[in-house]
Amino acid sequence: MPPRDDQPPTVLESSSTGEHARSPDVSPAIDDVVTQFGDAMRRTARRHGLSEDEIDDAIQDVRIRLWRALGTGEKIRRAPASYLHRTVVSAAIDFIRRRRARRESVMKDDDVSALSVEDVPGRADRALNESEVADQVATAIDDLVESRRAVVRMYLAGYEREEIASLLGWTEAKTRNLLYRGLDDLRATLTARGITPESVRRSPT
Amino acid sequence: MSDEALRDVYARIMRKRDATGRVTAVSVEQMQVVLERRGSEEDRVRTLDAIMRDQETRADFEILRAAYEAAPKHPSRTALPYAFAAALVLFVGAQVWRQMRTPPPDALRGSGAAVAVVAPGPSAPAGVPLHFTWHRVADATAYAIQIVDADGGVAYSAVTTDTAVVLPDNVRLREDRAYRWWVEANRPTGGPVKSLVQPLRVVGR
Numbered sequence: 083m084p085p086r087d088d089q090p091p092t093v094l095e096s097s098s099t100g101e102h103a104r105s106p107d108v109s110p111a112i113d114d115v116v117t118q119f120g121d122a123m124r125r126t127a128r129r130h131g132l133s134e135d136e137i138d139d140a141i142q143d144v145r146i147r148l149w150r151a152l153g154t155g156e157k158i159r160r161a162p163a164s165y166l167h168r169t170v171v172s173a174a175i176d177f178i179r180r181r182r183a184r185r186e187s188v189m190k191d192d193d194v195s196a197l198s199v200e201d202v203p204g205r206a207d208r209a210l211n212e213s214e215v216a217d218q219v220a221t222a223i224d225d226l227v228e229s230r231r232a233v234v235r236m237y238l239a240g241y242e243r244e245e246i247a248s249l250l251g252w253t254e255a256k257t258r259n260l261l262y263r264g265l266d267d268l269r270a271t272l273t274a275r276g277i278t279p280e281s282v283r284r285s286p287t
Numbered sequence: 288m289s290d291e292a293l294r295d296v297y298a299r300i301m302r303k304r305d306a307t308g309r310v311t312a313v314s315v316e317q318m319q320v321v322l323e324r325r326g327s328e329e330d331r332v333r334t335l336d337a338i339m340r341d342q343e344t345r346a347d348f349e350i351l352r353a354a355y356e357a358a359p360k361h362p363s364r365t366a367l368p369y370a371f372a373a374a375l376v377l378f379v380g381a382q383v384w385r386q387m388r389t390p391p392p393d394a395l396r397g398s399g400a401a402v403a404v405v406a407p408g409p410s411a412p413a414g415v416p417l418h419f420t421w422h423r424v425a426d427a428t429a430y431a432i433q434i435v436d437a438d439g440g441v442a443y444s445a446v447t448t449d450t451a452v453v454l455p456d457n458v459r460l461r462e463d464r465a466y467r468w469w470v471e472a473n474r475p476t477g478g479p480v481k482s483l484v485q486p487l488r489v490v491g492r
Contacts (some may be wrong), residue, residue, distance in 0.1 A: 235336060
């Protein structure tokens with residue numbers, strides 16, 4: 083394919099002998115970090131609402147950023163962990179900001195997304211019931227003591243106890259204690275408000 | 288009410304919140320504070336509680352968390368000791384370096400997925416701009432080109448989204464010296480693919 087005259091090539095990063103010492107192919111070093119990022123993403127991201135496309139996009143962003151930042155063997159040899167860290171985190175932050183901007187744009191353009199299943203006449207009663215139960219549970223969680231509330235939210239969102247402990251910097255025992263107390267409080271509040279296991283079963287998803 | 292039932296209702300709450308477009312305003316910087324365990328414990332708990340209030344914010348947090356896991360700021364205590372890690376890097380670097388002095392094996396296989404180069408040919412006249420071009424690879428998001436001299440020193444490298452690169456004026460390939468160049472296409476899936484290694488000699492007029 084001949085060079086295009088109508089549009090200059092988009093060179094993301096380049097360097098020549100002046101900047102490069104003897105430089106090996108940078109791919110293996112980059113692949114190592116990208117693979118770790120990809121593994122971490124795939125381990126947790128699916129269950130937290132990220133699509134395959136988004137995971138792939140994020141991985142690609144990190145790969146390109148590393149490629150651009152570590153374009154020379156010299157830089158790879160010298161790159162301390164903190165430099166890799168900054169590069170990868172910075173790529174992730176940019177990706178998150180673009181993701182947020184897209185989300186805001188979609189919300190502005192598509193207000194009908196705020197409509198829920200209540201708009202389907204045949205499902206109105208069931209939806210109302212689901213909605214009531216969900217509202218009651220949401221309120222009951224909001225009413226929990228702060229330290230227990232965060233743990234309960236994380237647990238209900240699918241985080242393992244060890245993960246919660248790690249993120250909060252707590253011991254496993256402290257996490258377990260606060261989680262069980264929080265869940266007990268939640269159940270007691272829901273029972274007091276008339277939300278029983280039967281209420282939940284009556285309002286399937 | 289069982290944990291499973293509570294999780295089902297909680298998932299419903301999250302979907303409902305997402306449908307209304309109500310997203311918790313937790314900044315990326317606040318998320319970093321949590322991941323870096325900075326600030327007070329109370330603040331971190333409060334931030335995590337806010338992050339867990341909707342799926343989108345939680346997904347943002349997970350992307351950032353994956354970046355932190357992939358490239359930790361400081362090597363963990365369980366990581367390889369520095370000296371061994373450094374030796375490993377040197378070893379890998381040496382292997383890569385050796386691969387580079389001989390053409391990369393992947394580049395020689397010439398599989399159907401490889402990058403097909405177009406120009407320049409094995410010799411190019413001195414004093415005119417050197418255009419490097421290649422065919423597009425399906426799904427490729429970026430291409431890295433490397434030009435090395437006979438000793439393996441990198442004369443020029445660049446990452447581009449295009450299928451062509453013009454050697455900048457400030458990069459001079461010496462006349463009658465043997466160079467080699469190749470292109471590596473980066474793809475979101477299936478891993479990178481390379482071109483055959485191309486010989487290049489700039490011939491004086």
